């Protein structure tokens with residue numbers, strides 16, 4: 001169980017437009033992002049110790065948070081959408097694991113330092129929180145990050161702000177050990193994927 005303080009939001013702080021948009025997308029019973037965890041997570045699951053606390057940022061319907069819980073992590077799923085998190089809890093029930101969930105606006109969330117052994121962030125980009133993500137990991141902890149790159153603008157009407165530059169994740173986590181990294185532009189999809197480990201104090 002995550003023992004840190006969860007800063008539940010007051011509505012006035014909540015990014016209401018985002019919340020309404022995502023609550024409406026997740027409003028049906030169908031899982032719009034599927035129940036299967038992302039391939040980058042399952043393909044690199046050999047790196048997961050299954051020990052300690054994990055957080056899935058912008059976890060949506062919870063496919064990756066549930067996978068972390070299945071691997072043995074005590075997992076917190078946070079997202080701006082209560083509907084998404086409701087489905088995440090249902091998925092956890094279905095898979096016989098427990099996850100903690102909290103409705104959080106990542107624009108306005110106070111990250112605890114050195115709190116998590118594993119941070120997951122898939123298909124979400126808010127570069128202002130890169131330093132917070134680095135700080136909330138414990139030394140030795142792992143970050144799995146995957147989201148769209150600038151190449152995806154060829155295939156979508158995404159705003160430039162919503163996509164990574166080439167090598168941006170490498171730069172954001174340059175003080176970590178980069179364990180695995182790729183950039184893919186294939187089949188009308190373009191994204192970057194990273195696994196990195198925060199250095200222990202003795203390595204700095």
Ligand SMILES: C[S@@+](CC[C@H](N)C(=O)[O-])C[C@H]1O[C@@H](n2cnc3c(N)ncnc32)[C@H](O)[C@@H]1O
Nearest residue numbers: 022033058059060079080081105106107122123
């Ligand atoms: C494309 S979905 C990705 C969901 C999940 N990570 C996955 O890959 O299945 C983006 C998610 O970001 C969440 N989100 C958007 N803005 C947010 C914010 N300011 N704070 C927290 N979550 C946010 C949405 O509710 C949505 O679940």
